[in-house]
Amino acid sequence: MSATAQSLARVHRLSVADYHRMGETGILGPELRTELIDGEIIEMPPIGHPHAGTVKLLANLLKEAVGSAAVLAVQDPVWLDDHSEPLPDIALLRPRSDYYRSGHPGPDEVLLLIEVADSSLRYDREVKIPRYARAGIPEVWLVDLGGSALSIYREPGASGYAQVSKAADLAAVPLPLAGPVVCDLSALF
Template identity: 50%
Template sequence: MTVTLVRHQFTVQQYHQMADAGILTENDRVELIRGEIINMSPIIPKHSGCVIFFTNLLVLILQKLAIVSVHNPVVLNEISEPQPDIALLKPRADFYRNSHPQPEDIFLLIEVADTTVKYDREVKISLYAEANIPEVWLVDVNQEVIEVYRNPIDGIYQDVKNLGKNQVLSILAFPDVNINVSEIF
């Protein structure tokens, strides 16, 4: 006898209702990916240090050109609300107080990974491509490499580059901004 497991898929609206009802709290480190509530990994110092570095650098370099959002949700569609490590957002007067950012609000998403590189690459990067996020960086703190994903077409990034130490990273939306990868690690 074969047993078929049935999974219940949640919408972003249902996910928010669970938070409103107290089923999920601010202390729950979860995100909604393709309708499933996924536990997020604990953050080690190497990971948090990289996020802190990027946050400070991007705020300093971009000043009023973009909003730097850290560990906050972005709504990609009706069933996915991930929390990337950093989201570089289009400026808005309300600073996204009235609604979470959506794909058209996003310049760049950054995922910093130590134990989740495979998951981020296979699940989250493809999710971002499907949502037409113009640029995503996957920062592998163990290998000290940054994977740059650009130009999503039909849910697949067409331009993928790996950058290591002494190479220069630029932001697609702000091509004059250059970051030496060696500074990050």
């Protein structure tokens, strides 16, 4: 590209509204698994057996632990800002009477996001988790299937999460709910 063309070039970032219109009109077919990150459409790789099974296990363990104290969402969109709407593997959301039928949850409604990573470990850690921190998501768990580890991210800020730790005792992982609620994740690895 010539210097003149470069000086005239503009990058057009899609908004969440643009992204939704593309889905409604069929431009993004239902067979595609995509998410919007910083105005770019990201096609997600197919979900393998270990990833899918881990998401199912976590969803069932979390639902048992939280009961009606939170809404459990599995691979549903979360609105971070006008240009980002990722699909975390699991979200624990503040209870709402409409169960989010009137709109996707935003950062203030999220209690916990969980990403299960095998081939996506670097993308989840370097791309998605920093965006969750900037949006103010209070807690994120990263389940590293290859490394058999659960990393917990807390205290979000503009430059990332101030507190990052590995879960030491999977039999009693505290959940970010009112009151002392723990989840037994000992079957995770």
